[in-house]
Amino acid sequence: MEVHAIIDKNSQEFNARVTKSDGNRTFLWNIASGRVIFPRKVFTMKRKHIVLISVGGIVFLGAGYLLFARSDSSEELGPGRVKVTREDIVDKALAVGTIEPENEISVKSKVSGVVRRIFADAGAYVKAGQPLLEVKPDPTPLELADAKRQVQLREVETENLTKEMVRQNAMVKKNLISAKEYEDFERRFQEAQLQLKITRERLALLESGKVTIENTEIESIIKAPIDGYVLSKTVEVGDPVTPLTSYQEGTVLMKMANMERLLFKGTVDEIDVGRLHEGMESELKVGALPQDKISGKLVKISLKAEKRENATVFPIEISVPSGSNSTLRAGYSANANIFIQRKDSVLTIPERVVTFRNDSAFVKVPLGPEKEEERFIKTGLSDAIKIEVVEGLREGEEILEKPVKKIE
Numbered sequence: 001m002e003v004h005a006i007i008d009k010n011s012q013e014f015n016a017r018v019t020k021s022d023g024n025r026t027f028l029w030n031i032a033s034g035r036v037i038f039p040r041k042v043f044t045m046k047r048k049h050i051v052l053i054s055v056g057g058i059v060f061l062g063a064g065y066l067l068f069a070r071s072d073s074s075e076e077l078g079p080g081r082v083k084v085t086r087e088d089i090v091d092k093a094l095a096v097g098t099i100e101p102e103n104e105i106s107v108k109s110k111v112s113g114v115v116r117r118i119f120a121d122a123g124a125y126v127k128a129g130q131p132l133l134e135v136k137p138d139p140t141p142l143e144l145a146d147a148k149r150q151v152q153l154r155e156v157e158t159e160n161l162t163k164e165m166v167r168q169n170a171m172v173k174k175n176l177i178s179a180k181e182y183e184d185f186e187r188r189f190q191e192a193q194l195q196l197k198i199t200r201e202r203l204a205l206l207e208s209g210k211v212t213i214e215n216t217e218i219e220s221i222i223k224a225p226i227d228g229y230v231l232s233k234t235v236e237v238g239d240p241v242t243p244l245t246s247y248q249e250g251t252v253l254m255k256m257a258n259m260e261r262l263l264f265k266g267t268v269d270e271i272d273v274g275r276l277h278e279g280m281e282s283e284l285k286v287g288a289l290p291q292d293k294i295s296g297k298l299v300k301i302s303l304k305a306e307k308r309e310n311a312t313v314f315p316i317e318i319s320v321p322s323g324s325n326s327t328l329r330a331g332y333s334a335n336a337n338i339f340i341q342r343k344d345s346v347l348t349i350p351e352r353v354v355t356f357r358n359d360s361a362f363v364k365v366p367l368g369p370e371k372e373e374e375r376f377i378k379t380g381l382s383d384a385i386k387i388e389v390v391e392g393l394r395e396g397e398e399i400l401e402k403p404v405k406k407i408e
Helices: 047-076 141-173 179-208
Strands: 002-008 013-019 026-030 081-083 085-101 104-108 113-118 131-136 211-213 216-218 221-223 228-233 252-257 262-269 281-286 289-301 306-308 311-320 333-350 355-357 360-366 372-382 386-391 398-400
Touching: 085 281, 085 311, 085 372, 085 386, 131 252, 141 179, 262 333, 281 311, 333 372
Parallel strands: none
Antiparallel strands: 002 013, 013 026, 081 398, 085 262, 085 333, 104 252, 113 131, 131 221, 211 216, 228 252, 262 311, 281 289, 281 333, 289 311, 306 311, 333 386, 355 360, 360 372, 360 398, 372 386
């Protein structure tokens, strides 16, 4: 069975010529009227076949009819029209970044060893001074043996100097040595006692992880430095710990922050940075909270640009008020609209209908069914979608859209 489309462009009618496989039976199906046109004396097809043919023909040829009619009608329609309306218009700069705490602290240990216990997990709120974890000293056998031998050596030295002190006291009383010689020996004796104390403290620290030096308690329990939340935990029980010293950074055990003081840290394009200044109001839109709009204030604009993906951008910071009803988390992706200028209830038109030529703006105004004129207008604030009309148009006046260019 074959189906052929017969298109009459003048009447815009679509007919389907259906021929059976034996070539002896043919009829016409008119899509627009739904009539079957055929010689009744030769038509012997079953009703079921007619239904199947009609459904297939309507789907296949109906789509072509719509496209055909639409292509013809589009040529007859003129350009669209828009009206001058009174609306609010806002000029703003877009910044892209994340929500971050104002101060994020890395918790480190001053004692080497391995993690023995963990008292606070990620997400927990802790007070300053509250235990976070305990580090068990884990010295090497060589370090432990050396510390013990150093203590023994200092004990022997101190014991000998103590005996010598008795002789020096007797000699100074008989004026057998000068006062300076006695003072030099006395200094040596005090230094030996101090060295013995240092070696004993070092040994105690290696063995137990706790020691008190001049009323300062040093222990292997790491405590929270501030009130805040534990953002992340980077170690587990049994992990080795490198201490923080003047020549090494040490192992980061946890990261903490006070989540009541948050910042939006992002970047803004170099085209917009020249129009920004600190103190500008802004609105934050968080990707994870699409319904929430959070207000903020621009507090920092970097003096140095950065290169990111072949674009020049400037880092900025926007403060987030602590009284926000939204639950914000560190690391949320967000966009910030920084308000540069705002005008309320002004005449606006879509910027797409404006033709800019030689620093002037023009629009086309209809004068009748087939007449139009190009009119000069004075424009003002723009947000790249709408533009303010200062002079040249009235509220409610119609403007012609620009003609759509055909793709050949």
